[in-house]
Amino acid sequence: QVNLVESGGGVVQPGRSLRLSCAASGFTFSRFGMHWVRQAPGKGLEWVAFVSYDGSNKYYGESVEGRFTISRDSPKNTVHLQMHNLTPDDTATYYCVRDIAAAGFYFDHWGQGSLVFVSS
Amino acid sequence: DIQMTQSPSSLSASSGDRVTITCRASQGIGNSVAWYQQKPGQIPKLLIFGASTLHSGVPSRFRGSGSGSEFTLTISGLQPEDVATYYCQNYNSAPPTFGQGTKVEIK
Numbered sequence: 590q591v592n593l594v595e596s597g598g599g600v601v602q603p604g605r606s607l608r609l610s611c612a613a614s615g616f617t618f619s620r621f622g623m624h625w626v627r628q629a630p631g632k633g634l635e636w637v638a639f640v641s642y643d644g645s646n647k648y649y650g651e652s653v654e655g656r657f658t659i660s661r662d663s664p665k666n667t668v669h670l671q672m673h674n675l676t677p678d679d680t681a682t683y684y685c686v687r688d689i690a691a692a693g694f695y696f697d698h699w700g701q702g703s704l705v706f707v708s709s
Numbered sequence: 710d711i712q713m714t715q716s717p718s719s720l721s722a723s724s725g726d727r728v729t730i731t732c733r734a735s736q737g738i739g740n741s742v743a744w745y746q747q748k749p750g751q752i753p754k755l756l757i758f759g760a761s762t763l764h765s766g767v768p769s770r771f772r773g774s775g776s777g778s779e780f781t782l783t784i785s786g787l788q789p790e791d792v793a794t795y796y797c798q799n800y801n802s803a804p805p806t807f808g809q810g811t812k813v814e815i816k
Contacts, residue, residue, distance in 0.1 A: 634745075634753065634796055634807040648803050651710070684752065694800035695743040697764065699752040 591615040591698040593685045598703030601675055609670040609703055611685030618666040619643070622688035624696060625659060625670050627681035637683070638670060642691045652678070675707045711735050711799045715808035723816045728784040730811045732797035737777045741801035744773055744782045747810075748793040756795075757782065789815055 597609040609625070625637040638659040639648045647659055658671040668685055682702040689697050712735040722728050732742065740760035745753040755764045757773035760780055772783045784791055792815055797808040 633810045634747075634798075636805045636807070639803070650804050689758065694803065694805045695755070695758055695798060696745075696753075697755050699754075701752060 591687065593687065593698060593700035595683065595685050595700045595703035598683065598705045600706045600708060602709050603676055603707055605675055606671070606673045607675060607705060608672070609683055609685075609705070611668040611670075611700060613666045613668065613685075613687070616687070619663050620691065622690070622692045622694075623659075623661060623668045624686040624688060625668075626684045626686050626696070626699075627679075628684070628702075629678075629681040632681075635681075639688070639692075639694070640668065646692070672705070675705070677707050679705060680707045681705060710804055711738060711802065711806050713797050713799050713806050713808040715795075715797055715811050717811060718809065719812040719814070721814045721816050722787050724787055724789060726787045728787050728791075728813060730782045730795055730797075730813075732775075732780045732782070732808050734778040734780070734799055734801075738799050738801035740776045741799060742773070742775070742780045743798045743800060744771075745796045745798065746791075746793045747796065748790075753796065784813075787813070787815065 592614045594612045624639045640659045656674050660669045684702045685700040686696040687698040714733045742760045744757040747753040761773045770785045794810045794812045799806045
């Protein structure tokens, strides 16, 4: 069965950096695009970033463009989200999410999430 | 970016009732809409894609319809386990965008 496990969240001061990781298992990782979607406390869902099945294409939401970088390590079946210059508005649970296919841009499997709290 | 606007933002209905949630896109997106259910304290789950195709394992009381810029999610015969927030999502073009959510409660 598909399993997505996020790690790396925590409390961080404004302006600092943090790196989230997602360990994927139970499917052929190299065939699927992967995303990060976040949810601020008590709020709705916001798409953050996408990396294509082969890592060649990456897209970002406007609110994180230029500050966040998504990457994947296919031999290790992992996805990363490197976050720089964090602000309190980045406080959220970050979900690692599998694309329905290579680049369908909707999502059939979600991790349990990793909480990032940005505060001084 | 395409904006997705859901209505209502919340609703309360009795068990067995028929419930309808509407999602309007700021421009035509064909049938590139997905619906998700997020129960309290849980992760979102895919219910419907392609505006009307039920994802594997989703009960048949859930139905999606619409095309272009107006879409609906209907729950026929609301059950206590359907208490959740429901989100529509555009995937016609990047960036994918979500509606703000509709919270469904039982009276």
